[in-house]
Amino acid sequence: MSGAIPERAVELLGEVRRRRPRIHCLMNSVVPKFVADGLSALGAIPSMTSSPEEVGHFVAKADALLVNLGTLDAQRREAIGIAVDVADEKGRPWALDPAHCDYSPPRAAFAQELLARGPAVLRANAAEYDLLAVPADVVAVRTGKADRIAWNGAVLHVENGHPLTALVTGTGCLSGAVIAAFLAVEADPFLAASAAMLVFGIAAEMAGKTATGPGSFEPALLDALASLEGTHILQFAKADNEQG
Numbered sequence: 001m002s003g004a005i006p007e008r009a010v011e012l013l014g015e016v017r018r019r020r021p022r023i024h025c026l027m028n029s030v031v032p033k034f035v036a037d038g039l040s041a042l043g044a045i046p047s048m049t050s051s052p053e054e055v056g057h058f059v060a061k062a063d064a065l066l067v068n069l070g071t072l073d074a075q076r077r078e079a080i081g082i083a084v085d086v087a088d089e090k091g092r093p094w095a096l097d098p099a100h101c102d103y104s105p106p107r108a109a110f111a112q113e114l115l116a117r118g119p120a121v122l123r124a125n126a127a128e129y130d131l132l133a134v135p136a137d138v139v140a141v142r143t144g145k146a147d148r149i150a151w152n153g154a155v156l157h158v159e160n161g162h163p164l165t166a167l168v169t170g171t172g173c174l175s176g177a178v179i180a181a182f183l184a185v186e187a188d189p190f191l192a193a194s195a196a197m198l199v200f201g202i203a204a205e206m207a208g209k210t211a212t213g214p215g216s217f218e219p220a221l222l223d224a225l226a227s228l229e230g231t232h233i234l235q236f237a238k239a240d241n242e243q244g
């Protein structure tokens with residue numbers, strides 16, 4: 001299966017750029033601009049409002065939703081409840097990022113409740129991931145030096161990436177948004193998440209070739225998300241099924 005994933009990633013990146021899906025992001029207060037810029041660079045359209053009065057309308061017509069639990073507060077919790085209700089009603093795919101749930105038991109409990117509400121994908125760093133029980137119907141993405149994507153017994157490792165990614169706050173948040181963008185154009189959530197992680201990892205590698213540190217890496221990553229071509233994916237993809 002892994003042999004076909006780079007080829008599908010090329011097609012899906014083309015679909016994102018052609019269709020320009022709108023991704024509604026319930027984002028934390030730390031990195032909304034970076035996440036919105038990353039989605040725009042990729043070819044999608046970000047929307048970011050988290051007001052409870054408006055979020056339902058934004059989600060109803062969005063192509064996919066990202067729920068990120070960073071800087072969670074009472075209003076964000078209310079907005080997340082409404083957004084997930086509407087995504088459910090309208091059949092919009094959504095991804096969950098349980099940001100920093102490892103620092104706060106109430107947040108971990110909320111993340112676990114949300115996992116039962118049917119996100120297509122969970123994207124978490126290793127510490128967050130280890131705390132949660134991911135239901136069988138949710139694609140589980142654990143990011144780190146290598147990214148691991150698991151669903152229904154299929155497990156893919158994506159080895160692409162660059163160490164500077166770990167030094168820029170919000171790259172995990174942006175990777176969740178990229179997953180949501182691919183969910184908007186691909187009904188198979190394992191394929192969508194795999195393609196997204198491949199594209200993100202290869203863009204990071206390209207950015208790492210010119211960056212001299214985290215400060216220059218951040219804009220270089222945005223540039224790479226915009227300039228990445230299908231040939232780069234086919235040339236650089238390092239994706240393998242987990243050996244049992």
Ligand SMILES: Nc1ncnc2c1ncn2[C@@H]1O[C@H](COP(=O)(O)OP(=O)(O)OP(=O)(O)O)[C@@H](O)[C@H]1O
Nearest residue numbers: 125143144145161162163165166169170171172173
């Ligand atoms: N050592 C590393 N080498 C290469 N890439 C890495 C490394 N560590 C993390 N990454 C990449 O950095 C991105 C962020 O992953 P990480 O697991 O650090 O998420 P995170 O902690 O949620 O990030 P943030 O909260 O800052 O958004 C992912 O794309 C991941 O593949």
Ligand SMILES: Cc1ncsc1CCO
Nearest residue numbers: 028030070071099170173
């Ligand atoms: C640092 C930080 N704190 C809350 S959200 C966020 C960005 C993603 O880690």
Ligand SMILES: [Mg+2]
Nearest residue numbers: 099100172173
């Ligand atoms: Mg995070």
